[in-house]
Amino acid sequence: MSDRIFGGIGLMLSLLYIWRATLIPDSFMSDAVGPRAFPYGIAAVMALASIWFLIKPDPEPEWPRLGRLAEIGFAALVMIAYAQLLPELGFVISTAFAAAYLTWRLGSSPLQSVLIGVGTSLGIYAIFHLVLGLSLARGPLGF
Amino acid sequence: MTTTFRRGLIAAALLGTAPAALMAQDFTPENPECIAPANPGGGWDFTCRQVGKTLQDLDLIPSTMQVVNLAGGGGGVAFAEVVNKRKDDNDLIVAASSATATRLAQNAYPGNTMDQVRWLGSVGADYGVIAVSADSEVQDLPQLMEMIKNDPTSISIGGGSAVGGWDHLKVLIAAQEAGIEDVRGVKYIAFDGGGEAVTQLLGGSLQAFTGDLSESTGFIESGDIRVLAVLAPERLAGEFSEIPTAKEQGIDAVGANWRGFYGPGEMSDAAYDYWSGAIDQLYSSEEWQAIMEANGLAPLDLQGEEFQAFVQESVNEITELSKEIGIIQ
Amino acid sequence: MELLASLGDGFAVALTWQNLGLALMGCFLGTIMGALPGLGPSNGVAILIPLAFTLGLGATPSLILLTSVYYGAMYGGRISSILLNIPGDEPAMMTCLDGYPMARNGRAGEALALSGVASFVGAFFATWGLVLLAPQLVKVALLFGPAEYFALFALAFMTLGGVSSTNQAKSAFAAALGLGLAMVGVDTQTGVPRFTFGEVHLYDGIDFLVAIVGLFALSEVFIFLEHRGTDKDASTAPKLDIGRITPSWKVLKSCTPTMIRTTILGFIAGVLPGAGASLGSFISYSMEKKLVDRDNTFGTGDPRGVAAPEAGNNAAAGGALVPMLALGVPGSGTTAVLLAVLLSLNITPGPLLFTQNPDVVWGLIAALFIGNFMLLAMNIPMVGLFVRVLMVPPRILMPIVAMVSFVGIYGISGSSFDLMVMIAFGVAGWLLRKLDVPLVPVILGTLLGNAMEVNMRRAVTIADGDYSVLFGSWLTLALWAVAIVGFVLPIFVGGVVKARMRGAAEREAAITD
Numbered sequence: 001m002s003d004r005i006f007g008g009i010g011l012m013l014s015l016l017y018i019w020r021a022t023l024i025p026d027s028f029m030s031d032a033v034g035p036r037a038f039p040y041g042i043a044a045v046m047a048l049a050s051i052w053f054l055i056k057p058d059p060e061p062e063w064p065r066l067g068r069l070a071e072i073g074f075a076a077l078v079m080i081a082y083a084q085l086l087p088e089l090g091f092v093i094s095t096a097f098a099a100a101y102l103t104w105r106l107g108s109s110p111l112q113s114v115l116i117g118v119g120t121s122l123g124i125y126a127i128f129h130l131v132l133g134l135s136l137a138r139g140p141l142g143f
Numbered sequence: 144m145t146t147t148f149r150r151g152l153i154a155a156a157l158l159g160t161a162p163a164a165l166m167a168q169d170f171t172p173e174n175p176e177c178i179a180p181a182n183p184g185g186g187w188d189f190t191c192r193q194v195g196k197t198l199q200d201l202d203l204i205p206s207t208m209q210v211v212n213l214a215g216g217g218g219g220v221a222f223a224e225v226v227n228k229r230k231d232d233n234d235l236i237v238a239a240s241s242a243t244a245t246r247l248a249q250n251a252y253p254g255n256t257m258d259q260v261r262w263l264g265s266v267g268a269d270y271g272v273i274a275v276s277a278d279s280e281v282q283d284l285p286q287l288m289e290m291i292k293n294d295p296t297s298i299s300i301g302g303g304s305a306v307g308g309w310d311h312l313k314v315l316i317a318a319q320e321a322g323i324e325d326v327r328g329v330k331y332i333a334f335d336g337g338g339e340a341v342t343q344l345l346g347g348s349l350q351a352f353t354g355d356l357s358e359s360t361g362f363i364e365s366g367d368i369r370v371l372a373v374l375a376p377e378r379l380a381g382e383f384s385e386i387p388t389a390k391e392q393g394i395d396a397v398g399a400n401w402r403g404f405y406g407p408g409e410m411s412d413a414a415y416d417y418w419s420g421a422i423d424q425l426y427s428s429e430e431w432q433a434i435m436e437a438n439g440l441a442p443l444d445l446q447g448e449e450f451q452a453f454v455q456e457s458v459n460e461i462t463e464l465s466k467e468i469g470i471i472q
Numbered sequence: 473m474e475l476l477a478s479l480g481d482g483f484a485v486a487l488t489w490q491n492l493g494l495a496l497m498g499c500f501l502g503t504i505m506g507a508l509p510g511l512g513p514s515n516g517v518a519i520l521i522p523l524a525f526t527l528g529l530g531a532t533p534s535l536i537l538l539t540s541v542y543y544g545a546m547y548g549g550r551i552s553s554i555l556l557n558i559p560g561d562e563p564a565m566m567t568c569l570d571g572y573p574m575a576r577n578g579r580a581g582e583a584l585a586l587s588g589v590a591s592f593v594g595a596f597f598a599t600w601g602l603v604l605l606a607p608q609l610v611k612v613a614l615l616f617g618p619a620e621y622f623a624l625f626a627l628a629f630m631t632l633g634g635v636s637s638t639n640q641a642k643s644a645f646a647a648a649l650g651l652g653l654a655m656v657g658v659d660t661q662t663g664v665p666r667f668t669f670g671e672v673h674l675y676d677g678i679d680f681l682v683a684i685v686g687l688f689a690l691s692e693v694f695i696f697l698e699h700r701g702t703d704k705d706a707s708t709a710p711k712l713d714i715g716r717i718t719p720s721w722k723v724l725k726s727c728t729p730t731m732i733r734t735t736i737l738g739f740i741a742g743v744l745p746g747a748g749a750s751l752g753s754f755i756s757y758s759m760e761k762k763l764v765d766r767d768n769t770f771g772t773g774d775p776r777g778v779a780a781p782e783a784g785n786n787a788a789a790g791g792a793l794v795p796m797l798a799l800g801v802p803g804s805g806t807t808a809v810l811l812a813v814l815l816s817l818n819i820t821p822g823p824l825l826f827t828q829n830p831d832v833v834w835g836l837i838a839a840l841f842i843g844n845f846m847l848l849a850m851n852i853p854m855v856g857l858f859v860r861v862l863m864v865p866p867r868i869l870m871p872i873v874a875m876v877s878f879v880g881i882y883g884i885s886g887s888s889f890d891l892m893v894m895i896a897f898g899v900a901g902w903l904l905r906k907l908d909v910p911l912v913p914v915i916l917g918t919l920l921g922n923a924m925e926v927n928m929r930r931a932v933t934i935a936d937g938d939y940s941v942l943f944g945s946w947l948t949l950a951l952w953a954v955a956i957v958g959f960v961l962p963i964f965v966g967g968v969v970k971a972r973m974r975g976a977a978e979r980e981a982a983i984t985d
Contacts, residue, residue, distance in 0.1 A: 183884065186812075211886055212885065212886050214886070215675070215887055216673060219672040220673055223672060253672060299933075305658060306662050333930075335660075336808070338745070339801060342801050346616070347617070361822020361823065364824050365823035
């Protein structure tokens with residue numbers, strides 16, 4: 001069943017892709033092939049593969065229970081929050097939070113997680129910023 | 144000290160009549176920062192790093208210039224960031240070039256225009272060249288243009304920028320000056336960088352090449368390619384003085400890829416004067432002259448208001464040309 | 473021998489304490505940066521440019537430092553591929569396919585050591601190739617026009633079928649997905665934006681590093697989250713055996729022909745500007761699989777599947793220096809950065825470089841030899857140290873991997889948007905892995921999609937719309953012939969099905985013994 005759903009989504013994705021490709025504006029000058037031909041070809045391959053999944057699905061993969069799906073969803077949300085807050089809070093603080101959360105969810109005790117989170121953050125800061133000179137996000141506190 | 148008076152001083156400094164060290168003592172950046180609107184290793188990145196280093200070597204800035212890479216949208220991401228979030232940051236400068244002006248002129252930075260930032264100064268220019276491979280039968284620029292006029296499909300010209308980009312525009316300017324009616328018929332093939340285009344020229348896939356002088360010097364010296372024309376107002380100094388200009392062949396086309404900086408739009412006047420003054424002093428230093436020579440950069444010494452006017456003019460010219468050709472409506 | 477005399481002069485330049493120290497430092501930093509996901513060779517080199525400038529180094533020492541970083545990163549990429557199933561950089565992607573299974577089978581140390589040797593072989597002979605063949609090889613690079621490049625990329629995609637999945641349709645889907653993502657951005661041939669939804673951040677397209685880090689590293693984190701506390705939890709599983717930390721002679725011997733073939737193949741891919749190390753390691757792996765994988769053990773921890781891409785990508789790294797030095801044309805992202813460094817040091821690479829700046833060229837080549845030996849000497853004893861990474865419990869290791877990935881991407885592009893794209897790739901990667909869709913074709917698509925399309929369009933445009941140009945030279949015909957006879961026909965002839973069944977039986981045998 002999963003493969004059938006996947007095939008359906010894939011088919012929709014390829015149709016969406018073709019639709020977006022038709023919207024590519026014309027340029028003031030065009031080469032002989034044009035900007036749309038290749039995307040059409042790609043979408044065709046994708047659609048054929050998707051139809052194949054519909055007809056001949058693989059055996060069902062083992063999906064996690066709902067709780068675990070939520071776990072993955074939350075981790076993704078934390079990462080998104082991290083990406084957004086990085087420029088606001090600065091590197092060290094936001095990284096410590098994100099690393100501590102992931103460590104906790106992967107099975108460390110809360111206290112351990114905080115320590116590991118802070119340690120990870122400071123360690124990365126030292127290596128990447130102080131040694132390698134990469135410009136990481138500077139928060140209100142300057143780090 | 145009024146603003147007008149200080150600007151007068153800058154103008155005087157530009158003319159070389161006032162000691163430059165006098166300027167702008169009322170502002171010094173605490174954390175000088177240069178945004179390179181591209182990944183590390185590109186042209187803008189190098190502009191930031193080399194200028195930053197030289198400024199520090201000359202003691203024109205108090206501490207190390209921090210170079211921040213902010214890539215995306217051909218410089219559009221950095222431009223939007225400066226306009227929206229860093230508009231009154233006095234410690235910030237951003238690397239720019241003709242590509243910036245071209246994209247501004249063609250509205251390729253959606254919603255942004257050149258007057259949203261303050262243009263500080265240039266640190267040199269790289270003149271365009273049009274070249275063919277050494278064994279080509281084409282001897283000069285008018286001959287090439289004549290061949291394009293007779294049969295546009297017979298000549299494939301390769302260059303390192305996308306269609307509508309600077310390398311492409313240079314050919315179109317020349318074609319227009321040569322009297323080709325519909326310049327859109329000129330067959331331009333875009334490559335990822337001038338080097339790749341030259342390789343295809345040598346391999347025989349292309350008949351002509353358009354690029355900057357600095358990216359073709361190695362092949363000029365080895366005799367693998369023949370430069371038909373340099374798109375400079377007059378002949379260059381030094382080893383390239385033998386290359387004829389397009390102008391002297393009757394095709395009045397000039398194309399300079401300048402490199403320079405802009406700052407945030409609400410930068411204070413004191414900071415503006417400080418940075419344009421610093422770039423001016425940098426430009427006239429021996430250290431920078433040596434770097435320019437090393438990088439094949441030709442002189443383009445414009446700072447402050449003059450540079451602002453220069454960028455305005457080049458944006459206007461590119462806008463007009465792009466409209467004529469049909470790149471923008 | 474004039475050549476040997478020049479090389480001798482080169483060693484005289486390179487063998488100073490300062491240069492040896494720089495080479496050592498470069499090799500070490502390069503290995504680390506190569507191993508960290510998100511920092512590949514090109515960014516590694518770019519990050520260290522300011523260091524070279526700050527130290528006030530001259531042309532030759534700067535180059536020695538930076539090329540050591542380059543070679544070091546090519547070595548380092550394999551470490552995280554083998555230990556974590558996360559490629560440290562894009563050419564190391566193929567090393568995951570057999571390196572990680574080897575590690576799971578308790579042969580992590582052997583895989584690391586073997587890949588170190590393979591890297592050395594590839595890089596060593598590629599450097600000799602650079603010395604002996606550079607002028608001739610330039611002519612090979614000139615043979616490749618747009619049509620030839622298109623055929624070459626098409627060949628790469630056609631070999632995909634055999635590489636990474638048992639279900640060809642899923643490989644095809646993955647490749648189409650990658651190619652589709654590669655289309656995002658401003659189309660260079662017409663200047664119009666495609667699939668950008670008006671978002672400026674997408675105008676330059678999607679950085680394949682963002683894709684690779686998201687698909688491999690973040691999805692790995694999600695997998696760990698999913699399995700925590702279940703019987704699939706790697707952290708509670710019995711400790712992995714690390715195994716011996718030197719490869720046995722038997723394994724080395726069985727891999728020698730593989731290393732020789734893939735070195736040659738990788739080197740040629742490197743020499744072609746516009747092909748590069750990733751294509752080198754990919755083609756090396758898929759060709760080698762085609763050639764020697766009779767029992768279908770590739771993909772299950774076959775040592776040859778580790779040796780092939782490593783020899784291939786390191787040979788390609790050396791090969792990519794040929795067009796950079798001899799033509800001034802970068803054959804890869806890293807050599808583009810090196811080229812910019814050369815220019816800023818007042819050295820114009822190009823046909824005259826070997827005569828104008830012999831001290832720079834030969835000093836550099838000598839430094840490559842030295843750096844290569846250093847890397848071998850550094851990498852083999854350190855295998856014992858590297859494998860200790862596996863002893864770190866995943867609950868600590870995986871967050872570090874995730875954070876390092878974020879830092880690598882943010883530090884280079886400075887944009888939260890790229891991080892969001894990366895997270896999206898992470899979630900997509902997890903889904904695709906659940907559905908048994910291989911990730912390698914996705915990366916290959918994003919990596920090569922643009923070049924493939926653009927070269928096809930260049931060729932047809934130059935020929936004024938005549939598509940027959942794509943088959944118009946002996947070289948294109950040869951490439952198409954290899955692609956079709958070697959890889960496409962077998963799929964339809966049905967030999968694959970038989971091989972697959974045999975492979976499945978083998979795999980079960982491998983698990984039980």
